[in-house]
Structures are given as structure tokens and as C-alpha cells.
Amino acid sequence: xxxxxxxxxDELDEVLDKARPFPFGGGKYIADVERxxxxxxxxxxxxxxEIKEARIVAFDRxxxxxxxxxxxxxxxxxxxxxxxxxxxxTAIVKEAKKMAVDVLKKAQNNANExxxxxxxxxxxxxxxxEKFMNLSLQDVRKQxxxxxxxxx
Numbered sequence: 838x839x840x841x842x843x844x845x846x847d848e849l850d851e852v853l854d855k856a857r858p859f860p861f862g863g864g865k866y867i868a869d870v871e872r873x874x875x876x877x878x879x880x881x882x883x884x885x886x887e888i889k890e891a892r893i894v895a896f897d898r899x900x901x902x903x904x905x906x907x908x909x910x911x912x913x914x915x916x917x918x919x920x921x922x923x924x925x926x927t928a929i930v931k932e933a934k935k936m937a938v939d940v941l942k943k944a945q946n947n948a949n950e951x952x953x954x955x956x957x958x959x960x961x962x963x964x965x966x967e968k969f970m971n972l973s974l975q976d977v978r979k980q981x982x983x984x985x986x987x988x989x
Contacts, residue, residue, distance in 0.1 A: 841883045846980050849876045853987045866988065880977075891966050898959035905955045909948025916940040 852873055856866035920937025 842880055845876050845879045845883065849873065849980070849984065850987075852876065853984060891963075891970065894959070894962045894966050897962065898955075901955040901959060902952070905948070905951040908951055909944070912944040912948055913941065916944040 852869055853866075856868035859865040859867050916937065919940060920933065
């Protein structure tokens with residue numbers, strides 16, 4: 838959670854601390870409702886940082902996967918062109934085909950490895966973002982509980 842949200846939550850606590858007991862209210866208090874709403878809106882306005890972070894991670898994942906796919910296609914295309922050149926060159930057609938298949942397999946293996954590494958990288962980023970967002974959510978829930986308990 839960022840410092841701005843912490844500051845807003847501190848201010849929420851201050852408003853609640855300044856609340857006065859309601860006469861014959863059975864433990865109810867009078868508080869500056871407008872100020873409380875402003876502070877809640879401020880929290881909402883300052884929370885999207887984590888959401889933006891998650892979108893950036895998702896965008897990076899797509900970008901990495903697209904780059905991996907393009908690189909794989911380029912490697913395969915180069916391997917196919919090389920195989921065609923080797924095959925068209927005279928005497929060693931059999932050997933050329935064998936080499937082309939080997940190069941193509943290596944290119945596909947390389948492409949698969951690049952895709953696997955990209956997926957692992959993106960998975961780690963998403964896991965870290967999920968952990969961060971869960972911690973932020975826990976903080977918000979704790980603060981809400983504290984506010985509710987202080988209202989009683």
C-alpha cells in the first residue's frame with residue numbers, strides 16, 4: 838500500500854477519534870460524515886496503482902510472448918530458407934534435408950524454450966503482483982475492521 842493511502846487512513850482514524858458520543862445512542866457516535874466520505878474517495882482514487890501495476894505486468898507478458906513467437910517464427914523461417922538453399926544445391930540433397938530437419942528441430946526447441954522462459958517470467962511477475970495485491974487487500978480489510986470496531 839502506498840504512503841498516500843496510509844496518510845488517508847491515518848486521517849480517517851483522526852476523524853473517528855474526534856467523533857462525539859450520541860446522547861442515548863447506545864454506543865453510537867457523531868462524526869463528520871462528509872469528511873469521512875472524502876477520505877474514502879481519496880482511498881479509492883489512490884488504490885489503482887496496484888491495478889495499473891497488474892495491467893503493466895499483463896501487457897509485459899503479452900509483449901514477451903509476442904516477441905518469443907516472432908523470434909521463433911523468424912528462426913523457423915531462416916531454417917526453412919537455409920534448408921531450401923541447401924536442398925537446391927547439387928550433390929548432397931540427402932544431407933541437406935537431414936541438416937534442414939536438424940536445424941528446424943533446433944529452431945523449434947529454441948522457440949519452445951524461449952516461450953517457456955517467457956511464460957515462467959510472466960508467471961513470476963503475476964504471482965508477485967498477486968501477493969502484493971492480496972497484502973494490500975488485507976490491509977484495507979484490517980482498516981475497515983478497525984473503523985467498524987471504533988464505531989461501536
